Amino acid sequence: MPATLIDGKAFAQKVRDRVAESVAALKASHGITPGLAVIIVGHDPASQVYVRNKVRQTAEVGMNSFHFEMDSTVDQKTLIAKVRELNEDPSVNGILVQLPLPKHIDEAAVIEAIDPKKDVDGFHVINSGLLATGGGGMVPCTPLGCLMMLEDHLGDMSGLKAVIVGRSNIVGKPMAQLLLDANCTVTVAHSRTKDLPAEVAAADIIVAAVGRPEMIKGSWIKPGATVIDVGINGIPAPERGDGKTRLVGDVEFAAACNRAGAITPVPGGVGPMTIACLLKNTVTATLKQHNIDA
Numbered sequence: 001m002p003a004t005l006i007d008g009k010a011f012a013q014k015v016r017d018r019v020a021e022s023v024a025a026l027k028a029s030h031g032i033t034p035g036l037a038v039i040i041v042g043h044d045p046a047s048q049v050y051v052r053n054k055v056r057q058t059a060e061v062g063m064n065s066f067h068f069e070m071d072s073t074v075d076q077k078t079l080i081a082k083v084r085e086l087n088e089d090p091s092v093n094g095i096l097v098q099l100p101l102p103k104h105i106d107e108a109a110v111i112e113a114i115d116p117k118k119d120v121d122g123f124h125v126i127n128s129g130l131l132a133t134g135g136g137g138m139v140p141c142t143p144l145g146c147l148m149m150l151e152d153h154l155g156d157m158s159g160l161k162a163v164i165v166g167r168s169n170i171v172g173k174p175m176a177q178l179l180l181d182a183n184c185t186v187t188v189a190h191s192r193t194k195d196l197p198a199e200v201a202a203a204d205i206i207v208a209a210v211g212r213p214e215m216i217k218g219s220w221i222k223p224g225a226t227v228i229d230v231g232i233n234g235i236p237a238p239e240r241g242d243g244k245t246r247l248v249g250d251v252e253f254a255a256a257c258n259r260a261g262a263i264t265p266v267p268g269g270v271g272p273m274t275i276a277c278l279l280k281n282t283v284t285a286t287l288k289q290h291n292i293d294a
């Protein structure tokens with residue numbers, strides 16, 4: 001039987017609807033409108049599209065959206081000064097600095113300058129530390145979106161074997177922590193893993209976050225497993241005309257559909273959930289900053 005498609009687009013809409021309800025309730029009960037500030041440095045076209053979507057969706061759920069564009073030649077001191085200014089601004093509850101930053105800027109130094117309470121991306125060392133030691137901080141948006149889809153589809157995940165392919169700080173590592181907290185038995189695979197097909201074949205849950213088009217083969221997947229494909233890769237699409245590309249994930253989708261129990265498509269899976277979780281995190285941050293119970 002072909003795999004069930006996990007519709008991230010529809011799920012993200014539900015999350016945004018709930019966020020919009022929370023924002024309206026917060027305005028009515030406390031007169032507070034959550035505010036999300038996004039800083040983008042340079043003119044990377046993919047980042048520009050992503051940031052435009054964030055700004056639009058922030059406004060759609062009724063939050064205040066602040067958008068700052070800086071030239072790619074901006075120096076680190078100026079960027080950090082902007083972050084500090086936003087840290088002090090009470091109308092800003094969440095701060096996101098769009099990554100990657102130009103090479104002359106130390107990304108870690110910029111992330112560390114963000115007030116951890118306003119770090120809605122969950123990348124600050126305080127928040128990653130909290131995630132590793134029992135929670136209570138801001139959780140990175142992409143793994144949070146993956147977890148929500150898994151919980152929605154599988155319910156209790158206790159005892160299931162999960163393999164995460166990729167160990168980045170923004171996806172793989174926090175995803176491992178979240179699945180451990182959900183009582184899965186977790187394996188994190190990476191470029192030095194000896195027998196990736198065997199690791200994948202043993203898993204009930206596969207989270208692919210590699211950045212290599214369709215490298216995880218359908219034939220590796222255990223029949224009935226749940227597959228979350230985080231990868232976003234543009235590949236040539238000659239059928240669409242001159243120089244055009246199309247998006248594929250890290251999993252060989254067509255073949256995987258014949259083995260998996262459920263799978264997220266690319267596009268329309270993890271991507272929409274990432275922005276929805278950013279909005280959700282901004283509401284969470286606002287409530288905490290004002291000591292309001294959720």
Ligand code: NDP
Pocket residue numbers: 142165166167168169170171172189190191192193196209210211212230231232233270271272274
């Ligand atoms: P990184 O490049 O930071 O990490 C990639 C990971 O994949 C590394 O841990 C690397 O291992 C591992 N890897 C590389 N080659 C192999 C291989 N042959 N076998 C096994 N593991 C391998 O990527 P990100 O985590 O930032 O992103 C991963 C993908 O997810 C990208 O396609 C990105 O575009 C996408 N993404 C999508 C988001 C969304 O909203 N949908 C959000 C964030 C990312 P090692 O550590 O050993 O080098």
